[in-house]
Amino acid sequence: MKNQISAYDVARQAGVSQSTVSRVLNNYPHIKEATRKKVLVAIEELGFTRDEIARSLASKKTRTIGLIVGDITNPFFSESAKVITKKAQKLNYNVILCNTDHNEIQLEKDIQTLKGKRVDGIIIASADKDNQKISTLFDQGFPVVLYNSIMQHDKANYIAVNNYKGARLAVEHLFNLNHRNIGYIAGPSKYLTTHFRNLGFKNALEEFGVEINKQYVYQGEFSYNEVYQFTKKVLRLKNRPTCFFATSDQMAFAVLDAASSENISIPDELSVIGFDDVDLAKNEFIGLTTITQPKERMATLALENLISLIEESEEMDSPLQIILEPDLVIRKTTSICHK
Amino acid sequence: MKNQISAYDVARQAGVSQSTVSRVLNNYPHIKEATRKKVLVAIEELGFTRDEIARSLASKKTRTIGLIVGDITNPFFSESAKVITKKAQKLNYNVILCNTDHNEIQLEKDIQTLKGKRVDGIIIASADKDNQKISTLFDQGFPVVLYNSIMQHDKANYIAVNNYKGARLAVEHLFNLNHRNIGYIAGPSKYLTTHFRNLGFKNALEEFGVEINKQYVYQGEFSYNEVYQFTKKVLRLKNRPTCFFATSDQMAFAVLDAASSENISIPDELSVIGFDDVDLAKNEFIGLTTITQPKERMATLALENLISLIEESEEMDSPLQIILEPDLVIRKTTSICHK
DNA sequence: TTCATCAATTAAAACCCTTTCATTATAATG
């Protein structure tokens, strides 16, 4: 591979010093128009593009951020990732995507490599409760914002929705529709978001005086297949639930899938409510009743705040801890229970 | 921000030279076990991690690749991205994600920044027919593989499916179900994949002796909303089509959405067939009939081949041009036409 | 004992920028 054209080559060609080339490239003041022209011409002639790696080494900024998600295949994440990537693009940042499969070991590895690659900051969309590595990041003042994740750490920056309330909204809706046998599908409780949804679910039911049937609750990995199998099993019970609250739309889809495969009609025989309000939930062919999160706004906030964390040199006095309000969106997968 | 711990610091701590530290880090031969230990201990004590940026500058390898997709929100892309990212992870590469919104200008900008960031290679999942910038990349022998995209260039590496055949399979299926009024939804023809699907569509219909009703065909942006609006409009026609072939599942979903909003029942009143076989298509609640692409395999091939392009120093003698076979998967959104 | 050989280690250049400090050219002021 032939050697790269460097700023030094440009300098020679233009008959100036390398630092002048750098000056032009960085739009520094105090440059004679004629000189600038000469340099620009030389750049054009040689087809020079500056080496961002060398630039990063010298400037200690990479203009690259990390985005760690549990599963990019989950539309909630891909929709968020899109907003984040595009917004980053506009601000001249790039994003390195990491997919942890909701595995903490992988998460920590990813943080490690991202730090190795000297990213300027990281957005973590699947942060477990008491991850040491993440805590350390916050302790060190490294720019990190949690997205749709929460950590109990006095320096933690996060943007999430009021998950407790979201879960309550879901339960209230089902209760109002006369449902009393409620299935519950949730991810691992290592996530505080899940934890709060659990809490909202439990508390609401308690208040309403309805018992939770342990058989109806799945709390485990975010595995489509596991949720699918679990739901199928539960639906075969003599006394099966009349509805399911799944704490993510993705999992709600798995529930719908299982129900359909058992020839159970939605919503007549089974109501299903999700969480996230993924684009497809709005699709009228599906029409998933769900709890909406303002993901566009959340993603934008996450990115913008990360960037200011990066660019404001003065360390933030108070951490960024934003909790937005979720909302119930009633569509076609829930209906009154006649049982 | 306190200064980074460098290999030099480690060297001092261990009482060796910096190059020895580097040797240890890179597992070079000819190192006394005792020395290696000393260095490893020093590394541990100081919590040193090597600066990949500096490493990249010196070695001219970043162990980072670019992944350019039209829309990460399209499950076909996010599912592919996941495979690629995870596979890359395993091989110690990271991926920078770029979302072009199917915009060529953005695509070219992305290529530019990726090259600036000195990525070792690029996977392009939305390459338009005669993009000059991409051609140049191939001319230069820069490691690029097109994914689900094709270019007529004698050095182009690509992995795609036989799109012509895929489209034919779809049409044959509809024809066999007695459909004669076929709607067609396709992306912009600047994509060769689309072009071949167009061709397959046309040729098959010609052979079957059925006329294409221009009113029924949408060829334009991959915009959910535009497709939705178009479909709605067409479905309100007196003589509306009895089925739609959408050249991506994502667009098929838009068709289903529109149909449902018009209270047209699927598949009784309208058959819909997609293309891609996205995970959700398999969902029995949806059960989208579609043309399947072996995306897992394609994505793996794309990544693995990109990496060998990067790592084999000898330039590939012949370009990588793989065309896999698509398949028809019949599910629930298509049925016999009684009209 | 001496030279050759090879293992183990170091010194230093290279990678391509940014940035600080010093220097020279130019303009402004009295």
Next chain:
DNA sequence: CATTATAATGAAAGGGTTTTAATTGATGAA
């Protein structure tokens, strides 16, 4: 015209690695 301020440029020192060439040390053969 001398003096001072300021604009314009350059030289050189990093930044943290890799890598090549050089050096030292040890071992064995002649």
